[in-house]
Every structure is written in structure tokens, then in C-alpha cells.
Amino acid sequence: MKNNWPLWEVFIRSKQGLHHKHAGSLHAADAQMAIENARDVYTRRNEGISIWVVESDKITASKPEENPELFEPAADKIYRHPTFYDMPDEVKHM
Secondary structure (H helix, E strand, C coil): CCCCCCEEEEEEEECCCCCEEEEEEEECCCHHHHHHHHHHHHCCCCCEEEEEEEEHHHCCCCCHHHHHHHHHHHHCCHHHCCCCCCCCCCCCCC
8 A cells, every 4th residue: 555645834944044944845654754854855054953844744734716805905904014114223133
């Protein structure tokens, strides 16, 4: 009988980054194997300092046809986008 390992989504935090970025997907039997395989596949050149793996079937995503209800109401609330503030040069990662 053929084993059908679940699909895992891989997120890597780079040495320069403050957040994890989606790196790709892979199949693995469990979370530990997914982390080890992700290390071997996505951080071969010592790019990462942290790995997250999530089973693909555990992710819930919005549907493109729902975009108007989800995203348009925020556009009319300028206070949610403080682009009118001047940030000092000393402030990093804002």
C-alpha cells in the first residue's frame, strides 16, 4: 500500500528578517520530519534562523470572490493607515 504523506507549507525566518516568509511546500509523515526536510530543502545556504511548518489542510484562506467584503471597508478608514506621520530615521522596522 502506498503511503500518502500530508502536504506541509514551510515558512522561513531569515537572518535579516523580522518575520517568516512562505518558502514552499513539501510532503512529510509528521511535523518533525517536515521541519528536518524543510531545513534540508529551503535553508541549504544557512539562510534561516527559524522554520515553521503547517499542514496545508489546516490553513483556511479567504476566497477571491470575498475580497470586496473583506478589504474595501478598511479603505475608507484613513486612521488605520498612518501614512501621514513622519517617522524619524532612527526608527527601524516600522
